[in-house]
Amino acid sequence: MAGILDITPLRSFVAIADNGGFQRAADALHLSQAAVSQHVRRLERTLDRALVERDGRTSRLTTDGETLLGYARRILQAHDRAMEHFHATEVMTITIGSTEHAATQLLPALTAALSGAFFDHEVRLRLDRGTRLREDLAIGRLDLAILPGPPAVPDAKRTTRTLSIGTLDLTWFCAPGWAVPDDARVPLAVFESPCALRSRAMEALDNHGYTAIVGAESLQLAGVHAAAAAGAGVALLATLGQTPPGLVRCTGLPEAEPLEFSVWGRPGLDPSILEFVVAALRRAVESAPPEVPATD
Helix, strand or coil: CCCCCCHHHHHHHHHHHCCHHHHHHHHHHHHHHHHHHHHHHHHHHHHHHHCCCCCCCCEEEEEHHEEEEEHHHHHHHHHHHHHHHHHCCCEEEEEEECCCHHHHHHHHHHHHHHHHHHCCCCEEECCHHHHHHHHHHHHHCEEEEEEECCCCCCCCCCCCEEEEEEEEEEEEEEEECCCCCCCCEEEEEEECCCCHHHHHHHHHHHHHCCEEEEEEECHHHHHHHHHHHHCCCCCEECCCCCEEEEEECCCCCCCCEEEEEEEECCCCCCHHHHHHHHHHHHHHHHHHHHHCCCCC
16 A cells, blocks of 8 residues: 555544544644645545545544544554654744745844744745745645735634734835836836736836836746846835845836735634734834935
8 A cells, every 4th residue: 555644644633533523623733624624635545545524514434534543543652652752842833934025124033033932943934926825824834924915804704813014115126227218118027916016016107107018027036136137127126125136226106005014824823923923023114224215
């Protein structure tokens, strides 16, 4: 039989049996229900057997599930005893995702604050597109995500907590010597759609009589910087007062509205961790130097 029975899915499986269902197991393990469900599906794919079936609003183990439960308890017991024997305590991790928009400025301050307050935790970072980060947060692959936009409106079905960290000023950057074209057609160096900065740049230009066109687009911030430095377009960026290498602040373009950023916490996350992260990021935003207007 091919495949491996991993410890983490087995622990979720036993928690379902011990707590009477997926949601209670998720709460006990501080995971999302989607993550627990994914663990069960992984076991079912490995064994090619149905292990849990729905029974109305509850769940029950199949005959194969009952058989696996006995093995799972013994496997976990042996695993935990081995860890105790060698004094190998499991390292807790805090996994934080962020878009690249402000990661360079915000994440160093955040990791420094976390390492001082949560010395017994390992901090892991992941940079990705906002849509991917939201998906990973929903299934428990991330603990927190720093995303552009306001906090989500609370509702009865929402289990993800979100808090605002404030607004970041947006600045136009371009290659040295770049000037606004006479025909008011402004090429942009932007992230691929969907992207909050891309939308904000186009809105700022369109609202002031300019025609926004895409001169270059990239999946990564380095590509946006390179395209703007090469003169392929202007870039609207949140840099907390810093100027990216090879670029200068643009003149002659309309100001763009600041962009709000929020922190999203996965379902079941300790509220104190979310609140600590939000407070640290708010301090980083508030301590940023004021934007210096570009001069002709």
